[in-house]
Amino acid sequence: xxxxDPTEFAKGPTAGGSARVTEAVARVLRARxxxxxxxxxxxxxxxxxxxxYRMSRLWLTPSFRFFMRRLAPALAVAACIGLWFADADHRxxxxxxxxxxxxxxxxxPEFMVKLMAVDGASAELSEDIREIVQIDFPISSFDLDLPxxxxxxxxxxxxxxxxxxxxxxxxxxxxxxxxxxxxxxRGPHGLEMLDGxxxxxxALDSRLDRPDLPLLAGEGADRAVGEALxxxxxxGPLVPRLRGLVRVGERRxxxxxxxxxxxxxxxxxxxxxxxxxxxxxxxxxxLDRDVTSVDxxxxxxxxxxxxxxxxxxxxxxxxxxxxxxxx
Numbered sequence: 001x002x003x004x005d006p007t008e009f010a011k012g013p014t015a016g017g018s019a020r021v022t023e024a025v026a027r028v029l030r031a032r033x034x035x036x037x038x039x040x041x042x043x044x045x046x047x048x049x050x051x052x053y054r055m056s057r058l059w060l061t062p063s064f065r066f067f068m069r070r071l072a073p074a075l076a077v078a079a080c081i082g083l084w085f086a087d088a089d090h091r092x093x094x095x096x097x098x099x100x101x102x103x104x105x106x107x108x109p110e111f112m113v114k115l116m117a118v119d120g121a122s123a124e125l126s127e128d129i130r131e132i133v134q135i136d137f138p139i140s141s142f143d144l145d146l147p148x149x150x151x152x153x154x155x156x157x158x159x160x161x162x163x164x165x166x167x168x169x170x171x172x173x174x175x176x177x178x179x180x181x182x183x184x185x186r187g188p189h190g191l192e193m194l195d196g197x198x199x200x201x202x203a204l205d206s207r208l209d210r211p212d213l214p215l216l217a218g219e220g221a222d223r224a225v226g227e228a229l230x231x232x233x234x235x236g237p238l239v240p241r242l243r244g245l246v247r248v249g250e251r252r253x254x255x256x257x258x259x260x261x262x263x264x265x266x267x268x269x270x271x272x273x274x275x276x277x278x279x280x281x282x283x284x285x286x287l288d289r290d291v292t293s294v295d296x297x298x299x300x301x302x303x304x305x306x307x308x309x310x311x312x313x314x315x316x317x318x319x320x321x322x323x324x325x326x327x
Contacts, residue, residue, distance in 0.1 A: 106142040114138045114170040121176040125158050129174060132156070141166045157200045183225055184210055186217040198225040218247030227270070228253065234271050236278060238287075252297070262293045273299045 048056065058064050085091055105111075114137055118126045132152050135144075146164050153162045153174065161177040181193035181201045191204035193213065200222075204210060214232050221228065228245050231253060235242055238257065246254040253270060255263040266273050273296035280286040280302075286294065290310035295303035306314065 106140045111141050112138045112170050113141050113144065113166055113172050116172040116174060118174045118176060121159075121174075121178050125156070125176065125178055128156060128158075129153055129176070135172070138170070144172070158202055160195075160199075181210070181213060182229060184213045184215050185222050185225075186215065187222065188219075192222075194222055194225055196225060196229060198222045214242065215244035216247065217244060218250075220250030221245070221247035223250075224253075231255065231265070231270060231274060234274055237282070238278065241287075257287065260292060261287060264293060264295045264297055266297045266299060269299070276302070 085094070113135075116130065116133070116135065116137070118129055121129065133149055144166070146166075150162055150164045153159055153164070153176075158179050159176055160179045163173075163175040165173055167173045179195040179199055179201045182196045183194050184204060184207065185192050185194050189203075191207060193201040193204055193210065194216075195201055207215065214228075216222075216225070216228055224247060231245065232239070232242070235255070238255070241257045241259075241261075243256045243258060246256060248254055252267040253265045255265060255274070257263070263274065263277055276299060277286070277294055277296060281288070286304075290307045291304050292307050293305040295305070
């Protein structure tokens, strides 16, 4: 049989009793049964331990609390992710999954470009643009190198400005501001069309291909197109007879007319000298005479050069009077 523990029959403290009396009775009963008395419990020290004290003080630090509540969980998650990515097979699987998702998104119908539209360009320039771009449609808009395509288009001589974007409906839109040729320049590389600023527009096989454009010749004429256009505009009544302008010494112009007539313009203020020639022609019919050149390099002293037939006739008329031959 189990020995009887006297404490089992000890009554707990009641509202009118005392806990100490109950404990004393339990000790007496254990002593009678030959059981050793229990050691009295040690009183609990209310002071915290040194480690608990330091931890409590540490938790009062704002930076430590921020680290434990914000940074530590993030670092733990990052460490777990880093351990997972440390395996090469895991990295390869993750990369393949990302690429597959990317392909599925990029190849959706709403992102596909089906054709290209070119606005603002002539038919010939449009064909040149389509030839240099060389895109196999349909293609995803994510696979288009729009900046590189724009750079290629703007390298064309006939393109002044360009814009490239993908608009609704899967259309690659190319907006072109085309250079308009203003003159034909006979340069070291043959005939070339230039715009009003002297930029090359395109090569020309024959002068007869663009008879509507004025002709410039001479070295440096491409850098003075603006001045040449001003002279052509001021020529007025001489335009029907005009054959072209020749740049001389990269400094001044010679205006070439039909009947092998030439107007030599000065380096400075050529418009004033040209206006003076036009006034003389309208008043005296200067250019209707047998004159091969009008030298206006010194506007205050114009010089005329007669043709050989006119000089012979002048010598014939003046010879009998003066007895002097002008040959």
